[in-house]
Amino acid sequence: MSSTSDSENLLSRASELIDLARAAGADKADAVVMRSRSSSVSVRLGKVEGTESSESDDFSLRVFVGQKVATVSANPGFDLKALAERAVAMAKVSPEDKFACLADEKDLARSFPDLELFDGTEVSASDLTDKALAAEAAALAVKGVSNSVGAGASAGMGGLVLATSHGFSGAYQASRFGYSVSVIAGEGTGMERDYDYSSELFYSELEDPTAVGRRAGERAVKRLNPRQVPTAKGLTVIFDPRVSRGIAGHIAGAINGASVARKTSFLRDRMGKQVLKAGLSVTDDPLIVRGSSSRPFDGEGVTGEKLTMIEDGVLKHWFLSTSTGRELGLATNGRGVRGGSSVTPASTNFALEPGDISPEDLIRSIGTGFYVTEVIGQGVNMITGEYSRGASGFWIENGELTFPVSEVTIASNLKDMFMAMTPASDIDRSYGTAAPTIAVENMTLAGK
Structure with missing residues (x-):
C-alpha cells in the first residue's frame, strides 16, 4: 500500500519547505504530511453496490514569526517557495498567540520504537468483495433474518510525516483492514436491525467473515418483539x-x-x-x-x-x-x-x-x-x-x-x-x- 521510500521523499520535501520558510522570515516552522490510502467495496443482497478507492498526501506548513502563527495547506505538486512565502506573509499580519509553539527540543523523540503498525498486504477488490459477501450470506442464513442493510469491506493506511525547524524528522504509517454487515430481522413494524464487524491492523488477524455475519444475524433476531x-x-x-x-x-x-x-x-x-x-x-x-x-x-x-x-x-x-x-x-x-x-x-x-x-x-x-x-x-x-x-x-x-x-x-x-x-x-x-x-x-x- 505504501513504501519507506515514499516517506523519505515526503520528509525531504517537508524539510525543504521548512528551510524556505526560514529563508522567507519565519523564526520557527514545522511541516506535516497526512497520508491516506483506502479501497472499499459495498454489497447488498449478494450484489456489489459500489467500489471506492482514494489516496492523498496532504501537506501543511505552520510558521512562527515571534508569537504570531499561520498555517497553510496544499496538495502534492505545489510550489514550495510560494507556499512558504505565503505562510510567512500570513503570519506577519496574524494576531499573537501566546501559547502556540513547537515542542521543546528536549522533549523530541530521538529514536522510534518498532510498534508493528503496518501490514503491506495488497488486498484486491475481488478479495474485499468475497469478504463482504461471505459476511452478508452468513447473516442472512440466520433464521428470522429477513433483509440486509448491506455489508462492506475495506483496506487502507494512514500515516504521518513530520519535520520541524529545530531538528525533528520522522514518519510512520499504520494499516487498517475490516469488514462489517448490518441486517434486519422480522417484518413490517416489528423489524429490528443489528450489525457486527471486524477491524484489525493486520489482514491475517481479521475474524472469519462468516462468524461476524452470524453474530450480526443472531443479534438482530434477539431484538425481536x-x-x-x-x-x-x-x-x-x-x-x-x-x-x-x-x-x-x-x-x-x-x-x-x-x-x-x-x-x-x-x-x-x-x-x-x-x-x-x-x-x-x-x-x-x-x-x-x-x-x-x-x-x-x-x-x-x-x-x-x-x-x-x-x-x-x-x-x-x-x-x-x-x-x-x-x-x-x-x-x-x-x-x-x-x-x-x-x-x-x-x-x-x-x-x-x-x-x-x-x-x-x-x-x-x-x-x-x-x-x-x-x-x-x-x-x-x-x-x-x-x-x-x-x-x-x-x-x-x-x-x-x-x-x-x-x-x-x-x-x-x-x-x-x-x-x-x-x-x-x-x-x-x-x-x-x-x-x-x-x-x-x-x-x-x-x-x-
Whole structure:
C-alpha cells in the first residue's frame, strides 16, 4: 500500500519547505504530511453496490514569526517557495498567540520504537468483495433474518510525516483492514436491525467473515418483539462493551487538557481528587505493539509513555500537547494530534481497566436491572455531566437476560455514574478505546 521510500521523499520535501520558510522570515516552522490510502467495496443482497478507492498526501506548513502563527495547506505538486512565502506573509499580519509553539527540543523523540503498525498486504477488490459477501450470506442464513442493510469491506493506511525547524524528522504509517454487515430481522413494524464487524491492523488477524455475519444475524433476531418497561429509579444498568466503550470515551473527553483549558469539562477542577469509584483505574498507552491507536511519536514529534490517567479512582493526568500544557502551566505528555492549523491533545490506546468478576456473574449479582446494547441520541453534556440517552437492550430478572426492551431513556450524571461503576473482566483491547462490561448503580429509567 505504501513504501519507506515514499516517506523519505515526503520528509525531504517537508524539510525543504521548512528551510524556505526560514529563508522567507519565519523564526520557527514545522511541516506535516497526512497520508491516506483506502479501497472499499459495498454489497447488498449478494450484489456489489459500489467500489471506492482514494489516496492523498496532504501537506501543511505552520510558521512562527515571534508569537504570531499561520498555517497553510496544499496538495502534492505545489510550489514550495510560494507556499512558504505565503505562510510567512500570513503570519506577519496574524494576531499573537501566546501559547502556540513547537515542542521543546528536549522533549523530541530521538529514536522510534518498532510498534508493528503496518501490514503491506495488497488486498484486491475481488478479495474485499468475497469478504463482504461471505459476511452478508452468513447473516442472512440466520433464521428470522429477513433483509440486509448491506455489508462492506475495506483496506487502507494512514500515516504521518513530520519535520520541524529545530531538528525533528520522522514518519510512520499504520494499516487498517475490516469488514462489517448490518441486517434486519422480522417484518413490517416489528423489524429490528443489528450489525457486527471486524477491524484489525493486520489482514491475517481479521475474524472469519462468516462468524461476524452470524453474530450480526443472531443479534438482530434477539431484538425481536421488544417491550417497554415501567419507569424506575435507583436501577442498576449494565452496559454491553459496545456501549461501555462510549462511557470510557466520556472519561477521555472529560480529562482532555483542551477541554479543561476551555472550562468545558465537568472534571476541570478535580485533579488529584477521586473521580471514579475506589479501585478503578484508567490507562493510556501509545506504545502498545500492534495497538489500534499506537504511534512512535505524536503530532509534535514527542514520544508519549504509558500513563495511568486515573489510579485507584484518583485523577492523575490530563491529556496534554505542548501548547495546551503551557496554557495550564504543565508539560506535554506526548498526546498532541496535528489537525489543520493547530495541535490538540487526545488519547491513544485508552482503557478503563477491567475488574475480577465475569460479565455473567456481574449480571447475576444485580438480580433485576437493564442490560443496554445500544444508546441513541446526543444527550450528554460534558460541561455539567448530565447524561440522558435513548436505549435498547434486555431486561434482567433473577440475574438472567430475559426479554428485549426498547423505547426507554436512561439518565443520571456522569459524575455520579463514574462513582458507581463496577467493571467486569471481559475487556477487548483491540480498540483504541477499550472497556469491559460495566454495571452502573442508581440510574433512572424512563419507560411507559
